[in-house]
Amino acid sequence: MSRVAKKPINLPKGVECQVKADAITVKGPKGTLALPAPAGVDVAVDGGTIQLSVKNASDMKMAGTARALINNMVTGVSEGYQRKLELVGVGYRAALQGKDLSLTLGFSHPVVFQAPEGITITVPAQTEILIAGADKQRVGEVAAKIRAFRPPEPYKGKGVRYSGEKITLKEAKKA
Structure with missing residues (x-):
């Protein structure tokens, strides 16, 4: 997995993340943002962090992109x-x-x-x-x-x- 995808995303206070089968939703003080679930990438929320993992080695190409998009969503709903x-x-x-x-x-x-x-x-x-x-x-x-x-x-x-x-x-x- 890429170095970017391995890095966990910390959730600031007041920011919630919900992972469903079809979408990832991040809610915070500045609003709510949703992202379609990236194919081949598992997103897990535990406590105050979001961790990404890949299902197959062939799906690794989307892991870094998915992590960057989710991180941008978290920053957007907290700071804007x-x-x-x-x-x-x-x-x-x-x-x-x-x-x-x-x-x-x-x-x-x-x-x-x-x-x-x-x-x-x-x-x-x-x-x-x-x-x-x-x-x-x-x-x-x-x-x-x-x-x-x-x-x-x-x-x-x-x-x-x-x-x-x-x-x-x-x-x-x-x-």
């Missing part, structure tokens, strides 16, 4: 995940209208994005967007969808970028 986006460009702004995110990105019309269920979007400043939720994959997916409205362009760097993302600028044509 968040991504920060920055708007760079003259006139680029973000504002909340109820639960919808309204973006002014240099188009002739504002772009309105509806937050999916389980995701909270906050705008601490006009040029910052904070996306938070319990599911790591959904938080990243929502951040990528918002970034795709106006990805950073390579000449001036204008657009929506992840916080801390480095944009390599190209040199403009010389006449």
Whole structure:
């Protein structure tokens, strides 16, 4: 079995894990997440830890992935995940209208994005967007969808970028 799969997952206080034949459910203060049971991997909960084992040697390839997914679920329901986006460009702004995110990105019309269920979007400043939720994959997916409205362009760097993302600028044509 892989080194990742051998490592047990510790359950923090307030987090419960239920293992059924068809799904693994993790419940905590930030919400409830479910994962279809990985084929060929046994999941056992004893006390405050989750331990994974494989049924056959051929099923070892899924053990590390299953452990990482379950660990992400445990972290998500206990602490949560968040991504920060920055708007760079003259006139680029973000504002909340109820639960919808309204973006002014240099188009002739504002772009309105509806937050999916389980995701909270906050705008601490006009040029910052904070996306938070319990599911790591959904938080990243929502951040990528918002970034795709106006990805950073390579000449001036204008657009929506992840916080801390480095944009390599190209040199403009010389006449």
